[in-house]
Amino acid sequence: MSATNRIPVKMGELDPGFVFSQHSLADYDACARRFYLRFIARQAWPMVEDGPEGLSAIDRQAYLRQGKTLHRWIERRLLGLPAGADSTESADAELVVWWERFLATDLSGLPARRTPELELACVVGGARLYARFDLLASDEDGRAVIVDWKTLRGQKPPSPAFFRDRLQTRVYLFALAAAGAPFNGGRPFDPARLSMRYWLANFPERPWVDVPYRRADYEVDRQRLTAMVSAIRARSGEAAFEKTERLQTCAMCDYRTLCARGSARGGVALEDAAIALDDAALLDDTDAPALDA
Numbered sequence: 206m207s208a209t210n211r212i213p214v215k216m217g218e219l220d221p222g223f224v225f226s227q228h229s230l231a232d233y234d235a236c237a238r239r240f241y242l243r244f245i246a247r248q249a250w251p252m253v254e255d256g257p258e259g260l261s262a263i264d265r266q267a268y269l270r271q272g273k274t275l276h277r278w279i280e281r282r283l284l285g286l287p288a289g290a291d292s293t294e295s296a297d298a299e300l301v302v303w304w305e306r307f308l309a310t311d312l313s314g315l316p317a318r319r320t321p322e323l324e325l326a327c328v329v330g331g332a333r334l335y336a337r338f339d340l341l342a343s344d345e346d347g348r349a350v351i352v353d354w355k356t357l358r359g360q361k362p363p364s365p366a367f368f369r370d371r372l373q374t375r376v377y378l379f380a381l382a383a384a385g386a387p388f389n390g391g392r393p394f395d396p397a398r399l400s401m402r403y404w405l406a407n408f409p410e411r412p413w414v415d416v417p418y419r420r421a422d423y424e425v426d427r428q429r430l431t432a433m434v435s436a437i438r439a440r441s442g443e444a445a446f447e448k449t450e451r452l453q454t455c456a457m458c459d460y461r462t463l464c465a466r467g468s469a470r471g472g473v474a475l476e477d478a479a480i481a482l483d484d485a486a487l488l489d490d491t492d493a494p495a496l497d498a
């Protein structure tokens with residue numbers, strides 16, 4: 206169905222053609238109300254306040270901007286285009302440090318064929334699921350590594366289990382196994398030949414976190430994502446999307462003033478705050494694009 210002959214969406218209802226993504230599913234996982242506000246009501250974000258990661262609103266915006274710039278520079282570099290601080294863009298000191306660390310990073314262990322900013326869509330639970338990889342590195346033998354550039358800060362990097370379990374990892378690996386055939390000579394990837402690698406700009410002593418994939422993981426992810434999509438689509442109307450009871454989730458949410466949870470602050474794990482901020486850098490207003498059938 207094209208964008209021009211879409212069925213009108215009832216107020217407060219999810220668009221039947223809604224395209225899910227790791228961002229929207231992670232929002233639902235955190236709080237059904239947040240999913241409603243962002244993806245059904247399309248509620249503009251209230252003014253950003255100081256965050257639990259300790260940044261002022263202005264510093265937070267600057268950090269988000271630098272993260273986006275780093276991603277754009279890396280993409281241009283991988284495409285063989287001019288990029289970095291010697292291009293026309295200005296850069297702050299932290300961005301320059303990230304960039305120099307990227308340039309010093311040994312990518313030779315990755316499969317040779319590099320596709321930056323790759324978009325994929327697959328079907329799960331009768332709905333479309335969208336993923337956009339910072340980089341897909343693949344080879345002729347069916348091995349593929351999804352790479353994600355992360356600028357999250359902190360005293361120490363989150364644990365490998367933290368990265369393994371996050372929805373971004375589960376969605377990306379599932380989507381590649383389900384819809385990656387065009388990047389594997391027309392054959393679906395064997396999940397056992399896939400992995401995801403997070404590059405951590407702020408932890409040069411241990412810059413990589415690798416998450417391997419297995420066939421059993423693919424089936425577990427398929428069931429989990431199907432259940433999530435079905436649960437979301439079964440809800441109808443604003444009242445069906447309840448607020449989370451976990452106040453520490455509200456402390457990291459831009460809607461906290463709107464939800465009268467503005468005083469929620471305590472108990473936030475620093476790694477959660479850092480990754481939420483890092484994710485925000487890459488969350489567009491629209492998130493997943495409208496895909497025509």
Ligand code: SF4
Pocket residue numbers: 235236237238239240242448449454455456458459460461462464466
């Ligand atoms: S402030 Fe809390 S209840 Fe409101 S949308 Fe955010 S996480 Fe949900």
